[in-house]
Amino acid sequence: MNAYGLLAVFETPADAMHAAEKVRDAGYSKWDVHTPFPVHGMDAAMGLRNSPVGWFTFIGGVTGYTTGMTMIWWMNAYDYKIVIGGKPMFSPFFSFPVSYELTILLASFGSLIGMFLLNRLPRLHHPLLKNRKFCQGASHDKFIVVIETADPKFNAEETRKLLVSAGSKHIELVED
Amino acid sequence: MSAAAEHSIPSSVKIAPPPAELEREPLVLQNRSIGWISDHIAGICEGEAPKWWLPALIMSVSLMTMMFGCIAYLIATGVGVWGLNQPVEWAWDITNFVFWIGIGHAGTLISAILFLLRQKWRTSVNRAAEAMTLFAVACAGIFPVIHVGRIWYAVWWLPPIPNNYDIWVNFRSPLLWDVFAVSTYGTVSLLFWYTGLIPDLATMRDRATGKVKKFLYGFFALGWTGSNRHWSNYEKCYLLLAGLSTPLVLSVHSIVSFDFAVSQVPGWHTTIFPPYFVAGAVFSGFGMVLTLLIPLRTLCKLEDIVTVRHVELMCKVILATGSIVGYAYGMEFFIAWYGGNPYELAAFKNRAFGPYWWSYWWMISCNVICPHLFWFKKLRTNMVFVFIVTIFVNIGMWFERFVIIVTSLHRDYLPSSWGYFRPTWVDVCTFLGSFGLFFTLFLLFMRYLPMIAISEVKGVTPQADPHHPQGGAKHGGHH
Numbered sequence: 001m002n003a004y005g006l007l008a009v010f011e012t013p014a015d016a017m018h019a020a021e022k023v024r025d026a027g028y029s030k031w032d033v034h035t036p037f038p039v040h041g042m043d044a045a046m047g048l049r050n051s052p053v054g055w056f057t058f059i060g061g062v063t064g065y066t067t068g069m070t071m072i073w074w075m076n077a078y079d080y081k082i083v084i085g086g087k088p089m090f091s092p093f094f095s096f097p098v099s100y101e102l103t104i105l106l107a108s109f110g111s112l113i114g115m116f117l118l119n120r121l122p123r124l125h126h127p128l129l130k131n132r133k134f135c136q137g138a139s140h141d142k143f144i145v146v147i148e149t150a151d152p153k154f155n156a157e158e159t160r161k162l163l164v165s166a167g168s169k170h171i172e173l174v175e176d
Numbered sequence: 177m178s179a180a181a182e183h184s185i186p187s188s189v190k191i192a193p194p195p196a197e198l199e200r201e202p203l204v205l206q207n208r209s210i211g212w213i214s215d216h217i218a219g220i221c222e223g224e225a226p227k228w229w230l231p232a233l234i235m236s237v238s239l240m241t242m243m244f245g246c247i248a249y250l251i252a253t254g255v256g257v258w259g260l261n262q263p264v265e266w267a268w269d270i271t272n273f274v275f276w277i278g279i280g281h282a283g284t285l286i287s288a289i290l291f292l293l294r295q296k297w298r299t300s301v302n303r304a305a306e307a308m309t310l311f312a313v314a315c316a317g318i319f320p321v322i323h324v325g326r327i328w329y330a331v332w333w334l335p336p337i338p339n340n341y342d343i344w345v346n347f348r349s350p351l352l353w354d355v356f357a358v359s360t361y362g363t364v365s366l367l368f369w370y371t372g373l374i375p376d377l378a379t380m381r382d383r384a385t386g387k388v389k390k391f392l393y394g395f396f397a398l399g400w401t402g403s404n405r406h407w408s409n410y411e412k413c414y415l416l417l418a419g420l421s422t423p424l425v426l427s428v429h430s431i432v433s434f435d436f437a438v439s440q441v442p443g444w445h446t447t448i449f450p451p452y453f454v455a456g457a458v459f460s461g462f463g464m465v466l467t468l469l470i471p472l473r474t475l476c477k478l479e480d481i482v483t484v485r486h487v488e489l490m491c492k493v494i495l496a497t498g499s500i501v502g503y504a505y506g507m508e509f510f511i512a513w514y515g516g517n518p519y520e521l522a523a524f525k526n527r528a529f530g531p532y533w534w535s536y537w538w539m540i541s542c543n544v545i546c547p548h549l550f551w552f553k554k555l556r557t558n559m560v561f562v563f564i565v566t567i568f569v570n571i572g573m574w575f576e577r578f579v580i581i582v583t584s585l586h587r588d589y590l591p592s593s594w595g596y597f598r599p600t601w602v603d604v605c606t607f608l609g610s611f612g613l614f615f616t617l618f619l620l621f622m623r624y625l626p627m628i629a630i631s632e633v634k635g636v637t638p639q640a641d642p643h644h645p646q647g648g649a650k651h652g653g654h655h
Contacts, residue, residue: 012648013640020404036210036379037635038407041642046404051412057420075336075344087348097353097431101360104424108364108417112371115413116398119406123399138402139379141211 002176004127005031005148006159008168009137013039016143019166020045023145026162030151034128034138053114060110061103068099131174146174203297203636205480207646210634213481214379217628220476221380225623228475236615243609246602247322255325257602264585264597267578269323272607274432274453274577276316276614277358279570280365281425281454282461283309287368288421291414297489299632300481303376304472304622305465306369311617312464313362315610320354322606350434357431364424368417371410374400375631429453436580442523443584446511452504456573459497459543462490463569468618470563472627481628484557491556494569498547501576505544519589527583531596535579542572 010016013035020033024047033042069092076082077090087094116122128134128146138144145168147159156173163171204213250257260267283305290298324330332339334355345352377397384390400406430450437449466487473482512524528536546568549555556562587594621627638646 012642014642014648014650017642033404034402035404035407036214036402037375037631037640038411039404039640039642042404043408048405048408051409053409053412054416057416071336072347076347080338080343082343082346084346084348094348097350097427097434098347098356100427101353101356101424101431104420104427105360105363108367108420111413111416111420112367115371115409118409119403121398121400121406124395126399126401128401129399134401135382139375139382139400140214141209 003149004174004176005146005150006154006156006163007128007131007134007172007174008145008163008166009133009170010143010145010166010168013042013143015167016145017042017045019145019163019168022162022166023147026153028147028151028153030148030154032146034134034144034146036139036141036143039143051118053111053118056110056114056117057107058110060113061107063110064102064104064106065099067106068102069095072098127174127176131172133170133172134174201483201485202638203300203483203485204633205483208480208637210637210639213634213637214383214630216477217481217626217630217633218380218383220622220627221624222383226475229619229623233616233619236612236619239609239612240616241609241612242605243612246606246609247318250322250602250606251327255323257600259597259599259603261595261597263588263593263595264582266323266581266585267597268599268603268607269319270435271574271577271581272610273316273319273323274581275460275574276312276319276610277361277432278429278453278457278460278573278577279464280309280312280316280361280461281429281457282463282465283307283312284361284365284368284421284425285458285461286465287372288418288425291418292422296636297486299629299636300483300486301465301469301490301628302632303369303372303629304469304627305461306365306372307618307621307625307627308465308468309365309461310362310369311614311621312461313358313365314617315614317358317362318610318613320358350431350438353431354435357428361424361428364417364421368421371414371417372629372632373625374398374410375402376626376629378402379630380626426454429457436584441584441588442517442519443527443580445520446508448504448507448511452501452508455497455500455504456543456576459494459501459547460569460573462494462497463566463573466490466494466562466566467570470559470566472622474559476622476627478628481633484559487559487562488553488556491550491562494566495547495550498543498550498569502544502547505540523584523587526587527579530583530587532579532583532586535575536583539572539575539579542568543576546572 008019010019016033016035017039020042023031024045033039033046035042072095073090081089083089128138134144136142145163145166147154147163153159160171208216258267258269260269283302286298286305287302287309290302321327321330324333331337333345336345338344347353374397377393378400381390381393381397384393430453433449433453436444437446439445469482470487473479509524509528512520515521526532546565549561549565555565582597586597634640638644641647641649643649
């Protein structure tokens, strides 16, 4: 049997957070905590850095604004000029509302695409989603720590001991 | 060895609960567990449909069919089937458009602005309100498209595509700004709503029993596993979407108001329009949120999640925005006199005392007088009373748009062309039918998708806080 990792169930967010601190301090790298809602303080307990999604948002926003301004100038002041009500062919003022909306539109798409890229989603298959205990808990009311066998520090005996010492009542090996 | 013994804080230090007078009223009543929340909310979509659901759906679908019938008749015959004609060229169509788009604003306000302001109570109502936004924008979008008459040409007027003379759309027109504002609003609202749904779709997937349900929920949950590495990016993305939606929602109704304010028509050409339209939109939107949620919280037994306190807070928003709207009505009149423009003053006198006086006073009684009943806590906490007031808020806000549009147009500078607009049956049935579309979409939503944001409501309970005794914290201090 090919194992994906070791799964440990915790009953409360505090227990899972203390376990995460232990796993972090033990130096594991390929592991995760699965929770039904974002637990406040878990990022620090896992030693995660600030998420870089904002860069995608920024790039999306800049693209939106420049696209809007360039498009309006090109269409109304360059490609086919028409005088309307004696207004200027191009002005940053009348171009602003449309460019503003495009800034927001593309920045939103940027944020969402950034989040999906960083999370490697969508993903329609995952070994954990075949595990009954995991499916009954992680999206319901349990807090589940998973340490992957692919982790260089993974050792069936030691890792299990660590999770037991963290106070988990249920530990099992997940098949790949 | 337990985790508690390892820390430097002596185990004798216990977390004492805060004194009773400092304890806030909990957002989820009766100290419900995290598991109860998913069982209860997901339970609305599982098992048999409640008895009232199918009859309600049949009624809504019939109304919706009536609307599509009217639209087919309109397109086949021409806009002459409506009551509008010189000088009132915009009437119920644009009134309905502004009415529906305004309703949508409460959803974005709850989901984005209250999120940025850390108002945790929003979690119980944001999902339903965002869905309401999407469905209201869908209803709104119909009217400007069908009012153009030969809608098969609309593709050359709306997106930037050159027509047969190679001429591009005119970006100097506020009507085109509106196309971009409304389509961006619809798209970003959909993205925001769907992002919020992903963790709950995963919950639905893990609970689903049937193969088809499991596949569909699983497909749309995109493989969400609740991983904290994912949550970290997800929360950042959600925060950014909230930050983007906030200026968006303020801009959308401002741009809708430019459709009027940028023109030269007395009664329309005023600088107060953008903030006044935004406040009015939030006012009407909260009215509609309460109209929907007050019956639903009883029918779906959600009293512990959508509590009386939630309703009360929303009543306060209605009171605040209703007061802004009342102030704007007064200020408009003051400026019409103080500005010294005789045409402007004539337009306003005509609005209040002209042939359409009845619509003006409907608007004043519903929008200026009604919300002030919410100064009284007794009235704010009486569900039946609040429900009735919100119906009047909806009516009043429809009349506001009717007053602005029709009374400003029906008497222009040339008295020989003055007229009086009367709606036809097609006008009335199209508008009533749009409620059918709205309720059909909402009924389908509440039956097949979690109506309340399960993961977000879980997150605001004390059981979810790792530093709270109920969340498993055994001793004081932050680690």
